[in-house]
Amino acid sequence: MSLKxxxxxxxxxxxxxxxxxxxxxxxxxxxxxxxxxxARWISGEPWTKGSRFEIKxxxxxxxxxxxxxxxxDPPVFIHWRGKGSGITGEQFFxxxxxxxxxxxxxxxxxxxxxxxxxxxxxIRQPILDGIEHMFGRIKSEAxxxxxxxxxxxxxAKNQLPPSSE
Numbered sequence: 255m256s257l258k259x260x261x262x263x264x265x266x267x268x269x270x271x272x273x274x275x276x277x278x279x280x281x282x283x284x285x286x287x288x289x290x291x292x293a294r295w296i297s298g299e300p301w302t303k304g305s306r307f308e309i310k311x312x313x314x315x316x317x318x319x320x321x322x323x324x325x326x327d328p329p330v331f332i333h334w335r336g337k338g339s340g341i342t343g344e345q346f347f348x349x350x351x352x353x354x355x356x357x358x359x360x361x362x363x364x365x366x367x368x369x370x371x372x373x374x375x376x377i378r379q380p381i382l383d384g385i386e387h388m389f390g391r392i393k394s395e396a397x398x399x400x401x402x403x404x405x406x407x408x409x410a411k412n413q414l415p416p417s418s419e
Contacts, residue, residue: 255370255371255374256364256366257364257365257366257370257378258363258364259361259381259382260360260362260363262358262359262361263358263389263393264352264356264357264359265357265359265397266355266356266397266400267356267396267397268355268357269329269330269349269350269351269357270329271399271400272357272393272396273349274329274396274399275392275396276347277300277301277328279294279295279307279309280293280294282388285391286313286384286387288312288313289311289312289313289384289387290310290311290312291310291311292309293308293309294307295307296320298323301328303323303326304322305322305323306321306336307320308320313380313384314377314380314384315369315377317369318339319336319337319341319343320336321335321343321345322334330348330350330351331347331348332345333345333346333347337367340368341365341366342366343363343364343365344364345361345363345364346361346363347361359393361385365381
């Protein structure tokens, strides 16, 4: 048995803003400390194909998984697969720029293994809730960053050049 998830939302910013927030994996536990205990790089150059990181999950069940990056195309695409604690997980993240200047944030995720088979239906909704929560935090921080940049650009644009007196 495996659990498959697909989730998408739209952020009012560019993929670069989302990437800047997402790529800082040490922040992940801050977004939901009750669900993510730790995320850290363990081998390779961060965000390059073949690099590995460790993530310790505490909710909806406790497990540690060490994904390997299979494909990375910042700021729009990440694909990884990992194993740990009897679970195999594969995840895709796509930050697709839209014609209106916004970005579609999408993830496809699949989890399998004995713990998933045992807890299956009971953990499905909590996992989906966690995905929605994480995307909400990423979206919020990325949109805030984009707004700060826009304000800074407006201020710079409206400043008068220094006087030549």
